[in-house]
Amino acid sequence: MKFDTVITGGGLAGLIAGISLQKEGRSTAIVSSGQNALHFFSGTFESMKESPARLQEILSEAGIRANYADGVRLMPMGTFRESALSLEDISLFEKPAFARKALIVNFMGYHDFFFSFIADGLQKEGIEARVRFLRLPEMEHLRQSPSEMRSVQIARIMDRIWEKVVQEIRLLLKDDDAVILPQVFGLQDISVPGRIREALPAKVVFVGTLPPSVPGLRTQMQLRRRYETLGGTFLMGDEVKSAHIHEGVVHSVVTQNLGNHYLEADSFILATGSFFSKGLISTPESVYEPIIGLDVNASDDRNTWYNPDFAGKQPYMDFGLVTDDDLHPFKDGEPIKNMYAIGSVLGNTRPELGTGAGAAIRSAFKAVDSILSKA
Amino acid sequence: MKIQEKTVSPHNFEECMKCTICTAYCPVLQANPLYPGPKQAGPDGERLRLKDPYFFTNSLKYCMNCKRCEVSCPSGVHVADLIQAARIKYDKSAPKLRDRILASTDFMGTLARPFAPIVNGVTSLGITKTVLDATLKIDHNRTFPKYSAHGFEGWLRRHSKEQAAFPEQVAYYHGCYVNYNFPQLGKDLVKVLNALGVGVQLLDGEKCCGIAMITNGMSESARKNANHNIAVLEKAVDSGLNIIATSSTCTLTIREEYPELLGADNSKVKDSLLLATRYIFEKLEKGAQLKFRSDFHIKVAYHTPCHMEKLGWGVFSEKLLRMIPGVEFTLLDSNCCGIAGTYGFKKENYLVSQAVGAPLFEQIKTVNPDVVACDCETCKWQIEMSAGYKVMHPVSILAQALDI
Numbered sequence: 108m109k110f111d112t113v114i115t116g117g118g119l120a121g122l123i124a125g126i127s128l129q130k131e132g133r134s135t136a137i138v139s140s141g142q143n144a145l146h147f148f149s150g151t152f153e154s155m156k157e158s159p160a161r162l163q164e165i166l167s168e169a170g171i172r173a174n175y176a177d178g179v180r181l182m183p184m185g186t187f188r189e190s191a192l193s194l195e196d197i198s199l200f201e202k203p204a205f206a207r208k209a210l211i212v213n214f215m216g217y218h219d220f221f222f223s224f225i226a227d228g229l230q231k232e233g234i235e236a237r238v239r240f241l242r243l244p245e246m247e248h249l250r251q252s253p254s255e256m257r258s259v260q261i262a263r264i265m266d267r268i269w270e271k272v273v274q275e276i277r278l279l280l281k282d283d284d285a286v287i288l289p290q291v292f293g294l295q296d297i298s299v300p301g302r303i304r305e306a307l308p309a310k311v312v313f314v315g316t317l318p319p320s321v322p323g324l325r326t327q328m329q330l331r332r333r334y335e336t337l338g339g340t341f342l343m344g345d346e347v348k349s350a351h352i353h354e355g356v357v358h359s360v361v362t363q364n365l366g367n368h369y370l371e372a373d374s375f376i377l378a379t380g381s382f383f384s385k386g387l388i389s390t391p392e393s394v395y396e397p398i399i400g401l402d403v404n405a406s407d408d409r410n411t412w413y414n415p416d417f418a419g420k421q422p423y424m425d426f427g428l429v430t431d432d433d434l435h436p437f438k439d440g441e442p443i444k445n446m447y448a449i450g451s452v453l454g455n456t457r458p459e460l461g462t463g464a465g466a467a468i469r470s471a472f473k474a475v476d477s478i479l480s481k482a
Numbered sequence: 483m484k485i486q487e488k489t490v491s492p493h494n495f496e497e498c499m500k501c502t503i504c505t506a507y508c509p510v511l512q513a514n515p516l517y518p519g520p521k522q523a524g525p526d527g528e529r530l531r532l533k534d535p536y537f538f539t540n541s542l543k544y545c546m547n548c549k550r551c552e553v554s555c556p557s558g559v560h561v562a563d564l565i566q567a568a569r570i571k572y573d574k575s576a577p578k579l580r581d582r583i584l585a586s587t588d589f590m591g592t593l594a595r596p597f598a599p600i601v602n603g604v605t606s607l608g609i610t611k612t613v614l615d616a617t618l619k620i621d622h623n624r625t626f627p628k629y630s631a632h633g634f635e636g637w638l639r640r641h642s643k644e645q646a647a648f649p650e651q652v653a654y655y656h657g658c659y660v661n662y663n664f665p666q667l668g669k670d671l672v673k674v675l676n677a678l679g680v681g682v683q684l685l686d687g688e689k690c691c692g693i694a695m696i697t698n699g700m701s702e703s704a705r706k707n708a709n710h711n712i713a714v715l716e717k718a719v720d721s722g723l724n725i726i727a728t729s730s731t732c733t734l735t736i737r738e739e740y741p742e743l744l745g746a747d748n749s750k751v752k753d754s755l756l757l758a759t760r761y762i763f764e765k766l767e768k769g770a771q772l773k774f775r776s777d778f779h780i781k782v783a784y785h786t787p788c789h790m791e792k793l794g795w796g797v798f799s800e801k802l803l804r805m806i807p808g809v810e811f812t813l814l815d816s817n818c819c820g821i822a823g824t825y826g827f828k829k830e831n832y833l834v835s836q837a838v839g840a841p842l843f844e845q846i847k848t849v850n851p852d853v854v855a856c857d858c859e860t861c862k863w864q865i866e867m868s869a870g871y872k873v874m875h876p877v878s879i880l881a882q883a884l885d886i
Contacts, residue, residue, distance in 0.1 A: 108767070108797070136797075141556035142503045248515035255519040259506040319506045335813055340801075343816065344553030345794040364794025366753060368764065383499070384556055 109371045110134045110340070112478060113360055115347045115398070116378030116386070118143030120450030120467035122330040124376050126165055127475040129337035136370060137339065138362055140346035143384060144451065144463060145330075148323030149315055150290065151180060151193040152464040162192075162468060169333035171326055172297060179203055181287070183221055183315040185228020196290060196300045196322045198312045206285035206310055208235040212276055213289060215242040216250045219258060219317035220289035229287075236287075239279050241272065262294035262321045269299050273306045285310040290321050297325065350375070350399050355444050360398075374478050375446045377401075377428075377436065378471070386452035387426060394426050396452070402429040402437040404454065420457070427454015433477050434470060447474035493560035493567060493742070498525035504551035504561055509818040510544055513837035517544035520551035523568075524561040531568060538572035544831075546822035546838075547697050548788035549734075563742045570701045570743065577699040580618040584824040585698040588690040591629065591662030598631040621832035625867045627663045627859075634665035638672070638684055645672070648681030653718040655711075655727040655736070655755070658690050659859040667728055670881035671758055675726075677884055678762065678770050683723070685714050691732040694824050696743060708746040711736060715751040725755045728877060730790040730857040731823065733757050737793070758877050759798040759857065766805070775885040778808040782879065783851035785814045785842065785865065787858035788822075799857055799876040806883045812849050817842040821864035836868060843869040855879055 112128055114121045117139025128135045152173075166173050171194065178199030179187040187203040198205075209229050211222045226236040245268050249256045265272065269292060276286060290313045293299035304311045335341055345364040350357050359369035379386030379398070388397050394405035394412075405426040406412070412423040428436045428448045435442040449470035456463045491497070504520040505511055511519045518527070523542050530537035542565050551561035583590065594601040604610050605626040615622035634656050638645070645651075652675065660668040672682045689711055692704035715736070718725055727733045736755055740746040756764075766772065782803055786796040804811050820839030825831050846854060846869045854865055854873045862873040 108801070141558070142507075142554045143556065146501070146503050146506070251515050252518050252522065255505055255511060255522065257502055257505055260511065263512055318501060319503055324506055332815065340797055342794055342797060344791065346558075362794070368760070385558075 108136070108365075108368065110136045111372060112374045112376060113138065113370045113372040114376040114378055115360065116143070116376075116380060116384070116450065116452075117331070117341060117343070118378060118380060118384070118450065118467070119145055119148075119330075119464055120471045121376065121378035122327075122334055123162075123165065123468055124378065124449060124471040124475050125334050125339050126169070126330065126337060127161075127472065128478065129334065129339045130165075131479055133478075135339050136342060136372075137334065138342045138345050138347050138360070138370070140363075140385070141344065142327070144380060145323045145327040146319040148320045148326060148464070150197040150320070150322045151190040152468065153190065153462055159472070161472065165333075169329045170297065171329050172301075174199070181225070181228070181312055181314055183225075185221070185224040185226070185231075187228075187232075194322050194326065196293065196313050198310065203232045204234060206234050208283045209237075209285040209287055210276070210279060210281075210283040210309070211236055211238045211287040212279065213238065213240055214246060214261060215240045216246075216256055217261065217289065218256070220314070222287075225287060225314060234285070241275050243268070243271070243275070245271075257319070258289070258291050258316045258321050259294065259319050259324060261289075261291040265292050266295050266299065269303060270306075273303055276307060280307070280309060283309055285312060287312050287314055289316045290314060291316065292321070294321050294325055347398050352399070352438070352443065355438075355441055357443060357446050373445065374481075376474055377446060377448045377452060378450045378467075379452050381424075381427075381451040381454070381456065384451070386450075387454075389423070394423070396428060396436075399436075399438060399443075401443075401448075402440065403427065404429050424457060425454050428452055434474050447477065449474050493563045494558050495525045495528050495560075495564055497557040498559045499557050500526075501556065503554050503556060507550045507554040509548060509550065509820065509838040510546055510834065513834040514544055516541055518542075520545070520561045520565070524551065524564040525559055528564050528568065531572065535572050538568060540573065542569050543573075544834075546788075546818070546825050548818050548822055549792040550788060550818065553791055560742065566696060566739075566743050569699065570696070573699060575699070580620060580828070581698040581824070582700065583618070584620070584827055585694040585700055585703075587658040587662070587694060591658050594629045595631065595633060595662055598629040602626075602628045615829060619829040620827055621829045623832060624827055625863065627659075627863055629662055630665050632665065634661045634668040635684060637665055638668065638682065641672075642683070645676075645681040645683060648676065648679055650680045651683055651723055652680055652726045652761070653683050653685050653723045655685060655688055655715070655725055655732060657688075657727065657729045657732040657859075659729060664859070667875050667878055670875070670878040671726070671728055673881045673886070674758075674762060674772075674877055674884065677772055677886060678765050680765075682726075685718055685725070688714055691735040692744075693731055693735040693739065696735075696739060698824060701744065705744045705746065708736075708740045708744045708748075712740065712746055712748050712751060715748075715755065719751050719754045723754075724761065725751070726758045726761050727755060728758050728857065728875060729859060730757060730787050730793060730795070731860070734789040734793050757793070757795055757798065757857065759802050760795050762877075762880070763798040763802055766802075772880075773885045774807050774883050776807070778806070778883045779810075780808065780853060780879070780883075781810040781812075781851045782853055782855050783812045783814050783846060783849045784876075785819065785846075785854055785856040785861060785873075786816060787856060787861045788818050790857055791816060796857075799855070802880060803855055803876055806880065808883065809879070812851065814842065814845055814849070814854075817845070819861045819864045819868075821860045823860050826860075826864060835864070839864060839868055846871055853879070
């Protein structure tokens, strides 16, 4: 099968690149081996200090509601972090002391939401905080299998009964001027978080849970739907195994599912992610890129990969593909002229600081511009 | 350290990072609280079962084997295979009569076909459905697939001479559905392949692929069918034939489930077994031509069956349909229809089955196509019954659009 561009990796970077190219009339395919880091998305495009019009256009055309404002947001562990471009689910404040009294509401039996840490964090900022639990008959069946009482399972129920939850919260409210809720609203119906805010006489703040991220899952579905509506071919659950390269030019890639039916293209984008997504593989001896064996900037001495301070900056998170200024990766010291590496496979991201989204978007645009400039 | 690195766990279960993404994509978990979910039933449970078979639970039977957990897994764990393999290994209870009947598609087809008009009449009666519901726990809301009085195999045998005259030849694994229930799909395939200059032959005595036996606790019978089919397919491959199938589930079963779940070695035939849509697409890509009617106009919504999703070949059906002039094409969202073969026929699964399919039925009604296209026979029964839209195989749509 022949396309203008074949993209390996269906996460944020791959989808932004695919949508951008389809919008310019290019034919593309995305090969996605399993789901991706969008399922751990905080809702904020961290490190996007700027907000390019082309990104806002892509988001709004996909039906994704995002706000751009400088501010701080409340993190899942009760700390605050500077943020800017965010999904509408996220509340941004001018300063951490954003309220006087906060009511933190959790669901009985739900362990993936850290209400005590959040209460502690708020109290440090001088905000009074109390925690209350909701027990709803509609959710009782989830408690039968506590290991499956997860964000997405709750969110599916909330799409149906969020108005009832609002009623229950109204009964709990006293003179609180803020309500803190886990991010389990608006999985299918994107308008729900906004409608909850309108329905309650206090500032409503949705705070992240353990994965999967509900806003992240929804964003993934919206971007994929947009990509397919634009005519893109999304090969879900397939995996690129190798590439045919001749004199520094990739001609086609081989996938697990398609076998001897190769995907041919003029240009190729590698958006395979970092260690978790297997864009990079680490063994006791080395760190390598598994599809082509591209050059990686990892040191050979395993003892230098780690920082003994677990919470400190870990050198292995800097590992990524060696590229030139146009994001062409290298194989045995030679650039691959029609391939571009984007997103976390480039390394230098700090998942604990959430810098992946910004890097994914910026590198995707850079690769797209380079591809489009070559007629 | 080198040894540790090269250790491969069965069905990749040690690769599980506990990210829980699979649970977000499991259609059963959304509808049935009795099911522990793919992570718990699969890799988490496997760890415990390896310690002590005591930890095996019968609730694993609620898994529909749709494979969506595997398609979504970022770590390459064969979650559904783990669950089905555990059922084969630990569930020693004899399958119920009902499950035997539902799983024995070949046997039932052979019995029912000679009396097709009577059988079809009887199974569509309300009283029959009530009796089957009460005695066998086959849900009374189900519409039964009709049996065809004349099988596909007999029809193709009668046309074998003219088929042999084509310069190129393929063997067709038609499966139970085409032979017993819907020979027209097989005839449509023959029409399209003939238009490409390809003649169609039968295999030397194919049997049911066995997927319904695997999911109904009859793995021994399934293994026998697997070994028989592999031998038959090898014979065709040895004589230089490609093998074409129209059912996405039969194809997935022979390609993936035979080695993964039944330990049957299909390595000699795996690459020669192609879905018809892939085979036709590749022919056209290499320059073959089809002539289409100019007066053909149809609004098609394509549903990717779960097993097609797992095969990763839905793209061929999609591209073929888009290629037909006069087709207005919509790709439906990736959702399970809920039937999962024999699963949705069982009384205890009926409501779950309908709840799982609801988002798909809703979307079909919104798109309001002339016809839903789909490569799976059981999806067809479910969508026709529950959404009320006609469902056609992409090959049948192609056959209708041809100008011959």
